[in-house]
Amino acid sequence: MKSDCSPSQLSLQRPELLAPAGNWECAKAAVENGADAIYFGLDRFNARMRAENFTEADLPQLMTFLHRRGVKGYVTVNTLIFSKELAEAQQYLRTIIAAGVDAVIVQDIGICRLIRHLSPDFPIHASTQMTITSAAGVEFAKSLGCQLVVLARECSLKEINKIQQQIALQETSLPLEVFVHGALCVAYSGQCLTSEALGGRSANRGECAQACRMPYDLIADGEVVNLKERKYILSPQDLAGLDVLPDLVKSGVTCLKIEGRLKAPEYVANVTRVYRQALDSVMTELQRPNPSLPTREGGRGQSDQEHYNLEMAFSRGLYTGWFGGINNQELVHARFGKKRGVYLGEVSRIHNEEVTVKLEAPVKPGDGIVFDCGHPEAKEEGGRVYGVVSKGKESVLTFGRNDLNLRRVHIGDRIWKTSDPELDKQLRQSFAGDNPQFQRPIGLEVYGEAGQALIAIARDQLGNIVQVESAISLVEAHTKPLDTDRLQEQFGRLGNTPFCLGTLTNHLSGTFMLPVSELNRMRREIVAQLEELRSQPKRWQLRSNVTFHNLLPSSSPSSPSSPSLIVLVRNLKQLQAALQAGVETLYCEFEDPRAYQQAVQLVHQQPQTHKQKFLPHPPHLPTPHYPLSPEGAPPSPLPTIWVAPPRITKPGENWILQQVRACEADGYLIRNYDQLQFFAADRCIGDFSLNVANPLTADYFQQHFGLERLTASYDLNITQLQDLLTSCPPQWFEVTIHQHIPMFHMEHCVFCAFLSTGTDYTNCGRPCEKQEVKLKDRVGSEHVLKADVGCRNTVFNGTAQTGAEYVQRLIELGLRHFRIEFVNETPEQVSKIIHRYHQLLQGEITGSQLWRELKLQNQLGVTRGPMGVSALRS
Numbered sequence: 001m002k003s004d005c006s007p008s009q010l011s012l013q014r015p016e017l018l019a020p021a022g023n024w025e026c027a028k029a030a031v032e033n034g035a036d037a038i039y040f041g042l043d044r045f046n047a048r049m050r051a052e053n054f055t056e057a058d059l060p061q062l063m064t065f066l067h068r069r070g071v072k073g074y075v076t077v078n079t080l081i082f083s084k085e086l087a088e089a090q091q092y093l094r095t096i097i098a099a100g101v102d103a104v105i106v107q108d109i110g111i112c113r114l115i116r117h118l119s120p121d122f123p124i125h126a127s128t129q130m131t132i133t134s135a136a137g138v139e140f141a142k143s144l145g146c147q148l149v150v151l152a153r154e155c156s157l158k159e160i161n162k163i164q165q166q167i168a169l170q171e172t173s174l175p176l177e178v179f180v181h182g183a184l185c186v187a188y189s190g191q192c193l194t195s196e197a198l199g200g201r202s203a204n205r206g207e208c209a210q211a212c213r214m215p216y217d218l219i220a221d222g223e224v225v226n227l228k229e230r231k232y233i234l235s236p237q238d239l240a241g242l243d244v245l246p247d248l249v250k251s252g253v254t255c256l257k258i259e260g261r262l263k264a265p266e267y268v269a270n271v272t273r274v275y276r277q278a279l280d281s282v283m284t285e286l287q288r289p290n291p292s293l294p295t296r297e298g299g300r301g302q303s304d305q306e307h308y309n310l311e312m313a314f315s316r317g318l319y320t321g322w323f324g325g326i327n328n329q330e331l332v333h334a335r336f337g338k339k340r341g342v343y344l345g346e347v348s349r350i351h352n353e354e355v356t357v358k359l360e361a362p363v364k365p366g367d368g369i370v371f372d373c374g375h376p377e378a379k380e381e382g383g384r385v386y387g388v389v390s391k392g393k394e395s396v397l398t399f400g401r402n403d404l405n406l407r408r409v410h411i412g413d414r415i416w417k418t419s420d421p422e423l424d425k426q427l428r429q430s431f432a433g434d435n436p437q438f439q440r441p442i443g444l445e446v447y448g449e450a451g452q453a454l455i456a457i458a459r460d461q462l463g464n465i466v467q468v469e470s471a472i473s474l475v476e477a478h479t480k481p482l483d484t485d486r487l488q489e490q491f492g493r494l495g496n497t498p499f500c501l502g503t504l505t506n507h508l509s510g511t512f513m514l515p516v517s518e519l520n521r522m523r524r525e526i527v528a529q530l531e532e533l534r535s536q537p538k539r540w541q542l543r544s545n546v547t548f549h550n551l552l553p554s555s556s557p558s559s560p561s562s563p564s565l566i567v568l569v570r571n572l573k574q575l576q577a578a579l580q581a582g583v584e585t586l587y588c589e590f591e592d593p594r595a596y597q598q599a600v601q602l603v604h605q606q607p608q609t610h611k612q613k614f615l616p617h618p619p620h621l622p623t624p625h626y627p628l629s630p631e632g633a634p635p636s637p638l639p640t641i642w643v644a645p646p647r648i649t650k651p652g653e654n655w656i657l658q659q660v661r662a663c664e665a666d667g668y669l670i671r672n673y674d675q676l677q678f679f680a681a682d683r684c685i686g687d688f689s690l691n692v693a694n695p696l697t698a699d700y701f702q703q704h705f706g707l708e709r710l711t712a713s714y715d716l717n718i719t720q721l722q723d724l725l726t727s728c729p730p731q732w733f734e735v736t737i738h739q740h741i742p743m744f745h746m747e748h749c750v751f752c753a754f755l756s757t758g759t760d761y762t763n764c765g766r767p768c769e770k771q772e773v774k775l776k777d778r779v780g781s782e783h784v785l786k787a788d789v790g791c792r793n794t795v796f797n798g799t800a801q802t803g804a805e806y807v808q809r810l811i812e813l814g815l816r817h818f819r820i821e822f823v824n825e826t827p828e829q830v831s832k833i834i835h836r837y838h839q840l841l842q843g844e845i846t847g848s849q850l851w852r853e854l855k856l857q858n859q860l861g862v863t864r865g866p867m868g869v870s871a872l873r874s
Contacts, residue, residue: 014283015253018074018177019272020261023052025431027062029269030071032431032438034276037072039105041261044092045085046076046206056092059099060537068535069498070440070462072102076261078127080204080693080715081108083723086548090114097122100537106130107190107204109144110696114548116145122540123147128179129190129204131672131689133159133650135166140673142174143704148254150177152188154747155650156325157244160251162651175254180241181271181310182259184321186212186234186332187744188648191689193714194743197797202715204691212236212744213337215377217776218754220767224776225754227334229374233754233775234744234795235337237317237330240310242275242302244323245282263314269427270313274306308361311342312420326760326791328753336376344369344415348394350406355397357415363388363397368419371409381408382418441502442530444491446482448474448508454482454518456491458526460499466529468522470514477513482506490519497527553699558731561816563807563841566734567834568644568821570786575599577827579606579639581834587669587819589644591768593656593789596643596663603641640666646788647689647745649674656789667708676705686710688736693720695727702732709734709817714741718806718867722813730814737803737867738820738837740784740796749791750775761791772824774798784823796823802854803867805847807840 019030021038030038040062041053054062066073075096081089089111096104097119104122106112107129115124126132126141128150141149151160160178167173185192192203194211201207215231217224227233239259241248248256256279258271302310310318317333317340342361349356363369363385370382383403389396430437440461448454454470480486484506492501567578568587572595578586579602588599643665645657649672657678660668667683670676670690686707692698693713701707712721712735725733749760751768758764767773768787775783775795784796803810807818820837822830836853839845845853 012249012283012286013252013254015249015279016072016255017272017275017279018255018257019268020182020258020263021268022261022263023054023265024058024062025265026261026263026268027066029265029427029431030272031066031069032436033269033273034438035071035272037074037102037255038066039074039076039257039261041076041206042092042096045079045081045089056095056099059095059101063100063537064535067100067537068531069436069438070460070534074103074105074125075101076105076127077111078105078107078129079206080202080691080713081111082716082720083694083727084720086110086114086694086696090118090548093118094542097540097542100539102538103147105150106146108691108693108697109700110551110694110698112141112144112146113551113696113700117546117548117551118543119541120543122542125177126150127190128152131188131190131648133648133672134674135163135170135172135651136649136674136677137672138163138167138174138176139170139172140676142172144700146174148175148177150179150257153179153184153239154188154322154648157247157251157323158325159651160253164252166651176252177255177257178241178248178253179239179259180245180248180256181239181275183314183316184236184239184331186236186748187746190691191647191745192743193741194795196715197741197743197801200717204693204713204715211777214778215337218750219774219776219782220755220771222772227754230334230754231377232334232337233332233750234746234748235316235334236321236332236748237319238315239321240302240318241320241323242278242306242310244320245275245278246286247323249279249282249286260314265431266424266427267313269430270309270423273427273430274309278306308342309423311340312417312423314339315341322747326747326749328749328764329757329759331748332753334754335374336372338376339418340370340372340416341418342416344417347371347409347411347413347415350409350411353398353401353404353406355399355406355409355415356391356394357397358393359395361417363395363417364422366421367417368421369397370416370418372414372416373408373410381405384419435496436498439494439498439500442499442526443502444487444504444526446487446504446506446508448512450474450476450510450512454512454514454522456522456526458530460530460534462534464530464533466526466533468525468529470518470522472514472518474512474514477511479513481511481513482508483511487519490516491523491526493520493523494527499527499530548696551696551699553695553702553728556729556731558729558814558816563811563816563818565834565837565841566817566819567830568739568819569830570823572599572602573827574822574825574830575602577830578834579603581831581838583834584639585817586639586641587644588641588665589669591786591788593643593645593659593663596660596665599643600641600663600665603639606639642667642669642683642685644669644687645671645675646790646792647671647794648747648790648792650790653790654678659789670705670707680705683708685734688712688714691715693724695724698724698728698732711736711819716867718803718809721806721867722809725810725813725815731816733815734817734819735803735810735815736819736821737807738800738833740798740800740821740823742794743783743797744793744795746793746795749787749793750785751787751793752791786823800854801867802847802851804837804840804850806867807847808843811841 016036018037019035021027021040103125105125105127107127124146125148126146133152138149195201195203195209201209212234345357345360367385370380386400387398443459445457457467459465488504566585567583569575645660668679669687670684671687684707688711692710752764755767756764773785781798783798786794836850840850
């Protein structure tokens with residue numbers, strides 16, 4: 001680079017472009033359109049189980065193909081792994097490592113430990129499913145042995161830069177990867193339990209049912225809010241980071257990732273090509289002495305062709321996502337949740353099988369279109385365009401006879417172009433055939449003297465180097481000497497190879513000649529040797545004499561104790577009801593952490609009250625059953641209160657944690673990596689969001705962070721939960737047996753987006769503090785919406801679920817800590833439910849009795865939930 005570049009520009013690295021591949025065609029499409037790496041799943045343990053995927057048997061051939069083309073291959077093992085799957089996962093990982101795969105992308109903490117145990121040097125990439133949003137998260141991943149972190153999609157450019165600064169200061173730097181294009185989950189990856197709650201299909205197991213793409217009614221204070229055609233209030237537009245590519249490069253991210261392992265090869269080819277060309281253009285511009293990129297909204301700006309190609313690839317609307325910060329009016333337009341394409345305009349006239357429109361984008365015969373009447377959930381009219389005739393500023397579209405029912409088309413309907421066969425043909429041609437179409441540059445140095453061999457040294461971008469010598473000695477040239485132009489002409493004939501000639505440095509010190517046939521032979525030899533070098537599988541260390549059994553926790557005797565009930569409440573009235581019901585361990589999760597101080601004071605006043613007498617008990621309920629002391633006198637239980645910080649912590653949000661700690665609770669419910677650090681000196685219990693699904697993960701949290709208990713993952717059914725409890729000391733755990741499962745946890749604020757005209761907390765007027773809001777789904781269930789202090793929203797399942805039928809079995813396995821949670825229940829409901837669970841734990845009623853009673857009498861609509869889902873899916 002030139003010396004007058006700024007320091008930041010001097011250190012600019014070209015990020016790797018990482019493309020998705022759900023099958024062989026997609027892999028070829030990615031490679032031939034310029035991907036530096038691809039990521040793909042095999043037939044188990046990946047977050048896109050609906051994709052075609054590769055098999056373990058494909059790995060050697062696939063990796064040889066990729067490496068010969070100078071492309072890396074990463075395998076996704078980005079799901080939670082259950083206890084009984086560890087043996088299979090271990091063999092699976094051995095196969096992956098031995099095949100020379102370049103890295104695995106991992107969600108499960110225990111699997112990170114297992115990989116590092118099997119191989120000290122095999123690269124691990126921390127998946128976005130790990131929900132890493134801060135420097136503390138990067139440090140946690142590094143402690144696990146990860147070599148790269150995929151940040152949560154919700155991180156803005158400002159936050160990415162802050163994380164980079166912090167990890168550099170703390171000397172915990174790891175390369176960072178971000179998603180640059182594709183579908184956006186509305187919920188934080190790794191924290192979405194919607195598919196699990198509604199259908200027993202876990203997103204943390206690759207089985208997402210895309211409930212966020214469904215229509216919902218918004219109910220505020222009991223009334224349906226008229227949002228007109230905006231029904232898809234949880235469906236974000238697709239991410240397109242093209243406009244902010246220069247900023248992403250300047251932020252120092254190492255890898256730009258394209259989403260789409262379920263997409264067609266044409267999508268992969270299209271999007272990869274657009275970003276390859278754009279990234280190369282950005283790098284060329286930024287490396288100039290005085291870079292001056294064209295900007296649009298502070299970014300690079302898209303050409304019309306780029307925008308068209310991306311919209312035709314797949315589009316629910318394109319937006320820069322969270323890169324520019326939070327704008328709740330832009331992220332979700334809510335008009336549809338499925339692919340549209342390019343917007344053509346509105347129908348202005350329908351006459352004699354012809355549709356008139358003022359076109360806003362080009363359309364030609366053969367293109368496919370759809371008419372959007374504002375009801376995307378219904379069958380929509382559409383078809384192929386037969387003819388296009390311009391009439392002034394408008395165009396008349398005609399269609400094949402009987403192709404359309406124009407009675408179902410209306411003036412004012414939006415028209416979208418959904419198919420462009422000509423573009424698809426171009427894209428398919430880009431990866432058709434066996435000859436390489438995308439070539440990567442090699443550098444060449446040429447040496448030689450009269451009477452000696454010509455020596456050519458070639459280097460590729462990956463650092464492979466070969467040396468080839470001529471079989472004929474150089475002689476003095478009388479005509480046509482080997483000058484630089486002639487050398488470039490002969491060595492540059494690299495068609496049908498993976499290479500093109502980049503730089504050529506001529507070190508010949510005289511005018512020499514060599515037959516063209518010998519130069520051609522040398523060129524072919526260079527290609528062959530480089531291809532051979534590239535296709536050698538990576539030789540990672542792989543220990544043959546170790547197993548996951550070495551990492552399993554040793555069993556420890558548990559002291560005999562009675563089962564205890566833990567109650568989580570979400571307001572002060574529920575807390576008072578729980579105290580009156582004699583609950584000794586209380587958790588609070590309030591929307592405003594400032595209210596924790598009052599809650600702690602309320603609980604800490606209780607011991608004195610308990611010594612004098614029990615709190616007044618609601619007269620309509622039986623007296624609580626307190627365990628008797630040896631003398632037969634009622635004990636004086638000292639209730640403890642534990643408070644919960646928000647699920648997500650981002651850079652600059654430690655003030656929230658300080659506010660939480662200021663209440664001086666007895667302990668804290670830990671939800672993320674920042675909180676593991678911040679509350680390290682306090683009593684802590686790990687919550688469900690830590691995704692503890694196997695003994696290797698549980699042991700890591702126990703040994704490294706000294707948590708008093710761990711909440712078992714909500715992804716476990718009863719069989720998987722039993723496996724976890726029998727593979728670890730059961731006293732490590734608590735299990736939530738009654739709750740409204742937190743389905744979506746999201747940066748998207750529904751309150752701000754649809755109950756205000758504001759963009760974020762600074763100008764929304766805080767409707768979350770004034771209105772009770774629910775989301776009504778297609779089957780009529782109303783799900784509770786809550787906001788936390790960071791303005792993140794949680795949608796709680798409107799139907800409570802219980803694991804009551806399994807409690808006796810869990811007690812027999814040694815489990816002693818059972819949690820029940822409330823969301824918007826009244827104090828009377830809280831008292832009644834606590835009383836019934838007290839009875840259950842004391843053996844006075846059965847789980848089936850409790851389940852039937854709550855379902856019939858309390859009308860909570862209790863379901864058995866994922867704990868009761870068949871173990872077949874495991």
